[in-house]
Amino acid sequence: GEQGIASSLPTLNFTAGAEVLYRGLLGEFHEDAFHDQTCMLVALTRIMLSLASRLERSPRPTLRLSAVSAVLRLFFPQKPREHLSTLKRLLYGAVGLNEPRGGMMATTSSMRATTSSMSHTKTRDEEASVALVSVHIGDIFGLRPRSQADPLGESILSDLIRASTPLVQEMRRQHVIECCIFLDRIRNAIATMLEKAGRETKLGADAKLTVKEAELALLTADRSLSEDQRHLYLLRGFGRRLPDMPSNNGEGAKGMEAAADHFGGPDRRDDNAEVREWQRRGQCQAKASRAGKLQALLKERAQALFDDSPLCTPEDFLRKLTSSGVLKGSRTWQPDVSLADVVKEAGLVAVRGESASAQLEEFLPTEFAGGTANRNSLGGGAVSDAGNEGADASGSGSADKAEGEFNLYRFQAELGRGIWEMSVGYPLMALSYWVGA
Numbered sequence: 183g184e185q186g187i188a189s190s191l192p193t194l195n196f197t198a199g200a201e202v203l204y205r206g207l208l209g210e211f212h213e214d215a216f217h218d219q220t221c222m223l224v225a226l227t228r229i230m231l232s233l234a235s236r237l238e239r240s241p242r243p244t245l246r247l248s249a250v251s252a253v254l255r256l257f258f259p260q261k262p263r264e265h266l267s268t269l270k271r272l273l274y275g276a277v278g279l280n281e282p283r284g285g286m287m288a289t290t291s292s293m294r295a296t297t298s299s300m301s302h303t304k305t306r307d308e309e310a311s312v313a314l315v316s317v318h319i320g321d322i323f324g325l326r327p328r329s330q331a332d333p334l335g336e337s338i339l340s341d342l343i344r345a346s347t348p349l350v351q352e353m354r355r356q357h358v359i360e361c362c363i364f365l366d367r368i369r370n371a372i373a374t375m376l377e378k379a380g381r382e383t384k385l386g387a388d389a390k391l392t393v394k395e396a397e398l399a400l401l402t403a404d405r406s407l408s409e410d411q412r413h414l415y416l417l418r419g420f421g422r423r424l425p426d427m428p429s430n431n432g433e434g435a436k437g438m439e440a441a442a443d444h445f446g447g448p449d450r451r452d453d454n455a456e457v458r459e460w461q462r463r464g465q466c467q468a469k470a471s472r473a474g475k476l477q478a479l480l481k482e483r484a485q486a487l488f489d490d491s492p493l494c495t496p497e498d499f500l501r502k503l504t505s506s507g508v509l510k511g512s513r514t515w516q517p518d519v520s521l522a523d524v525v526k527e528a529g530l531v532a533v534r535g536e537s538a539s540a541q542l543e544e545f546l547p548t549e550f551a552g553g554t555a556n557r558n559s560l561g562g563g564a565v566s567d568a569g570n571e572g573a574d575a576s577g578s579g580s581a582d583k584a585e586g587e588f589n590l591y592r593f594q595a596e597l598g599r600g601i602w603e604m605s606v607g608y609p610l611m612a613l614s615y616w617v618g619a
Contacts, residue, residue: 198355210509214508257516325345411512424607517602
C-alpha cells in the first residue's frame, strides 16, 4: 500500500538528475520534472534569503534552525513525514548537531531503531538552544557569495543547477519519488473505479477511460487539484496539445507603468536597486497578465476535449501523462510563505511571555538584543500574537533594503498564484517568473 511505499522511501538512493535523464530516454519521464525541481529550489531559496534579510540582517544570510524547519514544513505541505525528517536530519548535520529525535518531524524507522536506548525527551533549555542555532543559507544551498547578495534570482539559478550540497540533492531526489507516488495514486484510483464498474483493468485490455472518469480519478488521487491543473492533466493524458503562451505585445512596459501608478514610481535620487525593484514589479504584473490569458485559452481547449468525449485506455492515459510533462500533486511545493506563518510554525508565538508585549529576545541575534532593535529584527515594528507583519518605521538604509527584498518576494508570491498552479503544464513559465521577471 501507499503507507508501505512511503516507509521505504528513505532507503532509496539515486541521483535525481541521472534518474530523470534515464527515464526520459525511456519515455517514462519528461525533462519538465527537472525544470520543476529547479523552479522549486529557486523559489525556496528566494524565501530563505528574503526572510534572512528581514529577520536576521547579518552580513551573511542566516536563519535560525527553527525558522528553516518551519519554512520547509510550510513550503512542502504534502511532503511525506519521512521525507521531512530526512531534510531536517541533513540540516542538523550541516550545523554540526546530532540527529533529531522525536518532535514534529521524527526520524526514519532505521534511525529510531538505533536510538531506541536513548532518551527521547529534551528539557526546554535544550530545545531552545537547538532553536537558536544559525544556519547559513548559502552553505546549505551551495550559493556563492555573489548569489547570496542577489535575492532577485539571476545569479541563484546557475548555482542551484550545479549545486551538489546534500540538501539540494535530497530535495531533487524526493521530488522524483513524490512524482512517482502521485502517479501510483492516479493508477490505483483508475483501477478501483473500473473494478467497481465491473470492467477489465489488465494491461492491454479493452477497457476504455472517458474524460469524466479520468477527471474523477485525478480528484480521487488529489482532492486539492484546481480546475486548471485538472484540465492540464486531462489534455496531456488524452494527447491534446496545450495552448501556446500568449505573445508579450509590449505588456512589459504596460506592466511597469501599472506598477508605477499603484506603488509610486522610483525616486530618481535613489540608488539603482530601487529602480530595479520597481521594474521587476512591472515585469511580474506583465507575466501574471499573460498567465491569465493562458488560463482562458486552457478553458477553451478543455471544453473542446469534453465535447469531443474521446476514449483512451488507462495505460495510454498514464503513459501520455508522464511522458508529456511534470506530474506532481497540487501542493507538492507552494511558494506562498508569509512571515506570520513562519513565526507561528516555528513556535515563536507559543513561547511568548504572559504579557502581550513580551519580546522574544532568546530567538534573536545577539547584535539585536534588547529594545526596539529586537522588535525590528522580527520583521519591523513587531510581530503581534496574531503574527501580523508590521512596517519598520525607524529603520536604517539596510533595514529599508531588507524590507524591500522581503516585500518584493511577497508581491511575487501573491501575484503569481495562478502561475504556480499552471506550473504543472508550464514549469519554464514559473521558473522565468521567479528568475527572469
